[in-house]
C-alpha cells in the first residue's frame with residue numbers, strides 16, 4: 001500500500017506478510033524492507049507484531065512517567081556521560097547536534113540544544129548497567145509492563161534482522177547472533193514549544209542525528225514532526241516529513257552499527273524532530289506536547305562493530321575498523337554531553 005510523504009512515495013510494509021504469509025509474500029516483504037531501508041535509510045512498517053493495546057499502554061505509561069514530580073524523576077536520574085543511559089534525562093541533557101557533528105567532523109555549532117526529556121531502560125539481565133526504576137508509589141505497574149514491552153520489542157527486532165539476512169542473502173543468524181542484552185528502550189517527551197523558538201535556530205525538538213545501534217524501531221502515536229534526510233535530493237539538505245498513517249505504524253531506521261557492519265551498503269538514516277508540516281510556514285502558534293517510544297536494537301557489547309567479513313570490499317577492503325560495540329558507543333556518547 002503506497003502512501004504519500006511529500007512528493008516521495010515510501011511504501012508501507014505489512015510485516016505480518018513475513019511472520020504469517022506464504023513463501024512468496026515472505027520473500028516480497030523482505031525485499032520491500034531492504035529496498036526501503038537501503039534507498040531512504042528508513043521504512044514504514046505496519047502489523048509489526050506488537051499488539052496495538054500494548055503500544056497504547058506504553059504511551060499511557062510514558063504520559064504518566066513524564067508527569068511525575070521533578071523529585072521522583074530526579075531520584076532515578078541518568079548520570080550524564082558515556083556509559084549506557086539508564087533512567088531519566090532532563091530537558092536538553094543529551095545534545096544530538098554534537099553527536100552528529102563529531103561523526104561528520106564539522107565544527108560544533110554552540111548552544112544547539114534539544115527540547116526533549118527522556119527515559120532509558122536496558123535489558124533486565126544487565127547487571128553491569130542496571131535499570132533505575134521509579135517507585136511503585138510514583139507510578140503503579142510501570143516496571144512489569146516496561147519489562148514485558150522490552151521483551152516484545154527484542155523479539156520483533158530479531159525477526160526484522162532475520163528478514164534482512166534473507167533479503168541480503170547472508171548466512172542465517174549473521175546479524176541476529178550479534179545481538180544480546182545491550183539493546184535499549186527509550187521514551188521521549190517533547191514539551192509544547194512556540195513555533196518561533198524552533199524557527200529561531202538554537203533549539204530543536206531533536207537535531208539531525210544518526211542512532212548508534214543496529215536498527216531503531218520507533219512509534220510516535222500518529223504525531224508528526226519526524227523527518228528523514230531526503231537522499232534523492234542531490235545536495236542532501238532537504239528532509240522528508242514522516243506523518244504516520246496510523247498511531248501503530250512503526251518507523252524503522254538503519255543506525256550506525258549496521259552501516260559499519262555492511263561497509264556502507266545500508267547507510268544509516270539521518271533524522272530529526274522539528275516543526276510539523278502544517279506549521280512550517282507559520283510565524284505564531286504553539287506546537288503541542290509530543291511523545292515517542294524508540295527501541296534501539298544494539299550489538300552485543302563485546303561484538304565488533306567493524307565491517308563484517310561478508311561485506312569487505314574485494315579491492316578497497318573494510319571501511320570500518322574492529323572495535324567493540326561498547327567502546328564504540330562510549331566514544332560516540334561522550335560527544336553528546
Ligand SMILES: O=C(O)CCC(=O)C(=O)O
Pocket residue numbers: 186188206211218220226271272273291292293294
Ligand atoms: O521522537 C522521535 O520521533 C524520534 C526520536 C529519536 O530520534 C531518538 O530518540 O533517537
Ligand SMILES: [Fe+2]
Pocket residue numbers: 209210211271
Ligand atoms: Fe533518533
